[in-house]
Amino acid sequence: MSNPNPNLETKEINLVDAEFTAAPQEAYQTLVRHCPVGTILGTGSPVVSRYEDVRWALRHPEVFSSEMDVHVGLGTERPMIPQQIDPPRQTLYRKILDQRFSRRRVMEIEPRVRAHANQLIDSFIEKGECEFDAAFAIPLPCQAFLELMGLPVEELDLFLELKNGIIRPPVKYADLEGAQEYRRKTGRRIYDYFEALIDQRRADPRDDIMTHLVTTELDGRRLERAEILDICFLFLLGGLDTVTASLGCNIAYLAVHPEQRRRLVEKPELLDGAVEELLRWETPVMMVPRLVKQDVTIGGEKLGAGTMVSLLIGAADVDDGEFEDADSVDFERERNRHLAFGGGPHRCLGSHLARMELRVAMEEWHRRIPDYAVKPGETPRYSPGIREVQYLPLVWSLGKEAES
Numbered sequence: 001m002s003n004p005n006p007n008l009e010t011k012e013i014n015l016v017d018a019e020f021t022a023a024p025q026e027a028y029q030t031l032v033r034h035c036p037v038g039t040i041l042g043t044g045s046p047v048v049s050r051y052e053d054v055r056w057a058l059r060h061p062e063v064f065s066s067e068m069d070v071h072v073g074l075g076t077e078r079p080m081i082p083q084q085i086d087p088p089r090q091t092l093y094r095k096i097l098d099q100r101f102s103r104r105r106v107m108e109i110e111p112r113v114r115a116h117a118n119q120l121i122d123s124f125i126e127k128g129e130c131e132f133d134a135a136f137a138i139p140l141p142c143q144a145f146l147e148l149m150g151l152p153v154e155e156l157d158l159f160l161e162l163k164n165g166i167i168r169p170p171v172k173y174a175d176l177e178g179a180q181e182y183r184r185k186t187g188r189r190i191y192d193y194f195e196a197l198i199d200q201r202r203a204d205p206r207d208d209i210m211t212h213l214v215t216t217e218l219d220g221r222r223l224e225r226a227e228i229l230d231i232c233f234l235f236l237l238g239g240l241d242t243v244t245a246s247l248g249c250n251i252a253y254l255a256v257h258p259e260q261r262r263r264l265v266e267k268p269e270l271l272d273g274a275v276e277e278l279l280r281w282e283t284p285v286m287m288v289p290r291l292v293k294q295d296v297t298i299g300g301e302k303l304g305a306g307t308m309v310s311l312l313i314g315a316a317d318v319d320d321g322e323f324e325d326a327d328s329v330d331f332e333r334e335r336n337r338h339l340a341f342g343g344g345p346h347r348c349l350g351s352h353l354a355r356m357e358l359r360v361a362m363e364e365w366h367r368r369i370p371d372y373a374v375k376p377g378e379t380p381r382y383s384p385g386i387r388e389v390q391y392l393p394l395v396w397s398l399g400k401e402a403e404s
C-alpha cells in the first residue's frame with residue numbers, strides 16, 4: 001500500500017506517527033474520503049472525520065457528551081470547567097467567563113502584545129537566526145495570557161513546567177503508568193498554587209481574571225473554591241499551549257512556502273484571511289474527545305451509548321465536501337467555517353484572544369523579518385495531539401532573501 005497511514009484495510013490511523021503529525025492533511029483527506037469513521041491505532045477507539053459529522057457532533061452534546069472520565073488521565077481530581085461538563089450547567093459558567101474574553105477586553109491589551117513582540121524580536125534579530133518556539137512562540141502569547149489572568153509573568157517557567165507536566169509529561173513514550181503518576185503529582189501542584197492565589201485575591205482584589213473568579217456571582221452565589229480551581233486548571237492548559245502551537249505551525253508553513261509568505265508581506269491586508277486559513281489548514285488541536293450518550297448512527301456507522309470517540313477536527317477542516325479546493329491554502333478564501341476553535345456550546349472561550357495574538361505576532365514578525373527559511377540541514381519537529389512545532393530553527397538575513 002502506498003500510503004500506510006491511514007491503513008484502509010483495517011481503517012486504522014496512527015495519530016502519533018511523527019511524519020503524520022508534521023503534515024497530516026493528506027492522511028486526513030484519505031480518511032474523510034474512504035472511512036469517515038475509522039479507529040485509532042492502539043486504542044481501537046472510533047474517530048469521526050467528515051466535516052458535517054464532526055460539526056453535528058459538536059453541536060449535539062446530548063448525544064456526544066463532554067462529561068467523561070478522561071479528566072482523570074489529565075491529573076485532575078474533578079472535571080475541568082467548562083470543558084468537561086455539559087449544558088445547561090456549562091452554559092452558566094460560559095456566561096460569567098465570556099465577558100472577560102470578549103473582543104473588546106482583548107483589544108485593550110493589543111498594544112502591550114505588540115510592544116512585547118517587538119522587544120522579543122529586538123533581542124534576536126541581529127543574530128540572523130533563532131529557534132522560533134523558545135524565542136517567540138512560547139513567550140509572546142504566554143505573557144499576554146498571564147497578564148490577563150493576573151498571574152506573575154516572572155513565574156512563566158513554573159507555569160510552563162506545570163502545563164507541560166500535564167500535556168507532555170517527561171517520561172518514556174510507552175510508560176503510561178509513569179505518565180499518569182507524573183500528571184497526578186503535577187495536578188496537585190497546580191491545585192496548591194491556585195488555592196493560595198484564591199486566598200490572596202480575596203484579601204487583595206485587583207483588575208484581573210483571578211479577581212473576577214473570586215468575586216463574580218453565578219445564579220446569585222459566589223463560586224466555590226473547587227469550581228474556581230477547576231476553571232484555573234483548564235485555563236492553564238488552554239491559555240499557555242494553543243496559541244504557541246498555532247503560531248509555530250503558521251510560521252513553519254510560511255518558512256517553506258516563500259511565495260505565500262511574499263504575498264503576505266506585500267499585502268498585509270491579507271493577514272486576517274491568512275490567520276483564518278492557516279488555522280483551518282494547520283488545525284493545531286487535532287481532535288476533541290466525546291462520550292456517546294445515546295446510540296447513534298454517524299458517518300454510516302452505528303456507535304453505541306458508552307463509546308468513547310474522537311472528533312477529528314483537523315480532518316474536518318480539509319474535507320472537500322465543505323471547503324472548495326480544500327487542499328489549496330488560499331488567504332482570500334471566501335467561505336471559511338473552519339472548526340479549529342471547535343463548535344457548538346464548547347466553542348473556544350479564548351478565540352478572540354488567540355486571533356488577536358496571532359494577527360499581531362504575524363504582523364510584527366513579517367514587518368521586521370520578511371524573508372526567512374528553515375535553517376539548512378535542519379528539520380522542524382512537531383509534537384502530536386496538540387501540534388506544537390517544538391523545534392523550529394529559522395535563519396534570515398536582513399534586507400536580503402534568506403535562502404532555504
Ligand code: HEM
Pocket residue numbers: 066082083084090094234235238239242243246284285288289339340341342343345346347348349350351353354
Ligand atoms: C489558536 C489557539 C486556540 C485553539 C486552536 C483552541 C482550540 C480550542 C478547541 C478546539 C476547543 C473546543 C474543545 C472541545 O470542544 O472539547 C477549545 C475550547 C476552549 N478553549 Fe481554546 N483554543 C485556542 C486558544 C485558547 C486560549 C488562548 C484560551 C485562553 C483561556 C482558550 C481557552 C479555552 C477554553 C476555556 C475552552 C473550553 C470552552 C468550553 O468548554 O466551554 N483557548 N479551544
